[in-house]
Amino acid sequence: MANPTAAMLVIGDEILSGRTRDANMHYLAGELTKHGIDLREVRVVSDDAPAIVAAVRALAASHTHVFTSGGIGPTHDDITADCIAEAFDRPIDVRDDARALLAEHYANTGRELNEARLRMARIPEGAALIENPVSIAPGFILENVHVMAGVPNVFQAMVASVLPTLTGGAPLLSQSLRIARGEGDIAGPLKGLAEEFADLSIGSYPFQQDGVHGANVVIRGADGARVGAAMARLSEIFAE
């Protein structure tokens, strides 16, 4: 059976202006792969409501799961929750359960639950909350969209809350072989191997190091025995 598929939507001007280097995509990609969910597409859009709404609708319609990152804080540029509500035509307002979490947290830390912070309790109708053990303000799940914070340690904590609840497929296994020959020299035999093992994904990733041209060849698949068999053939072909 095919694995569930996923898409990610990264929201934030700071990524697109080059100010910040996104870290969440690489993290989520690794976690989903381990969990047997195939990440098929990532989009990065700016803090622009029509762009966010359009991307959420397109991705939610074509993948089992969507994960978003960014734009759920207390400031004026945090518009993700409202955009998710709009994408699914749901009302959105401050919700009692989310407000209670924040009220307790700010009471404990001696800070004020002001109007700005209350924005973080705005949750679309029908959504389930995602626990945030780091800074309390929750993420949420609406339909198949998981809405999470952009700050990497909070994002990671939310992924950890969510992933165990999702049905994964067979984890994607991979083996790789470093070959110190130019890609152009190995491409022919590699193509033959890819045809022989058409059920696997065989990728070639070139490198140059200390003047040596080479490639890391990665063989991926859910069936460990097949991956092992393809790797054995690969080693045989390029035995030197």
Add this chain to the structure above:
Amino acid sequence: MANPTAAMLVIGDEILSGRTRDANMHYLAGELTKHGIDLREVRVVSDDAPAIVAAVRALAASHTHVFTSGGIGPTHDDITADCIAEAFDRPIDVRDDARALLAEHYANTGRELNEARLRMARIPEGAALIENPVSIAPGFILENVHVMAGVPNVFQAMVASVLPTLTGGAPLLSQSLRIARGEGDIAGPLKGLAEEFADLSIGSYPFQQDGVHGANVVIRGADGARVGAAMARLSEIFAE
């Protein structure tokens, strides 16, 4: 006048599986910002022809420029050039000018210009070549799509070949202020500032460091005097 807009398409299973962390997006974002071109959207797709073709068509139709990264090497999983040709309904074959570049390079380095390497001379009809000073195999420009290699040092060299030929807008200027107060405390005044300076983009990026909650507030715009004025107001508001 509004700046030209751009989108980027990153092609490669290795990014989506979490094996490799993409470096080209962050690099291109910074270069485009300096050049006055607004990067509005990035998509990452796997080595899957229908996904690549659909993304190229969608992005080319909605932005001034599109930049792609990855999938133009000699191996069987390098399918970008064929997908770009398909997206624009152009024929594609080995082209004499690209073949001549490769023939000279491989003759000079004593390697064989075999069938696999010749794949790198497959260029869609009507495309212009992009110079590759690192490893010679060229990128190309078809319509408004700039097709470049995924290996970071080659990608960067191709960006350097291409950017000076593109008309930029006013470079986006930015100033930032580090404020050692929680986002929830600064959100109210910041919203007022964003309304007062509606022609600028004002973003707030929270951090936690050594137990201190704070935010970097970044003010961006093409008009340096306005950015300066907004920063002066910001400093005044949060003077401690």
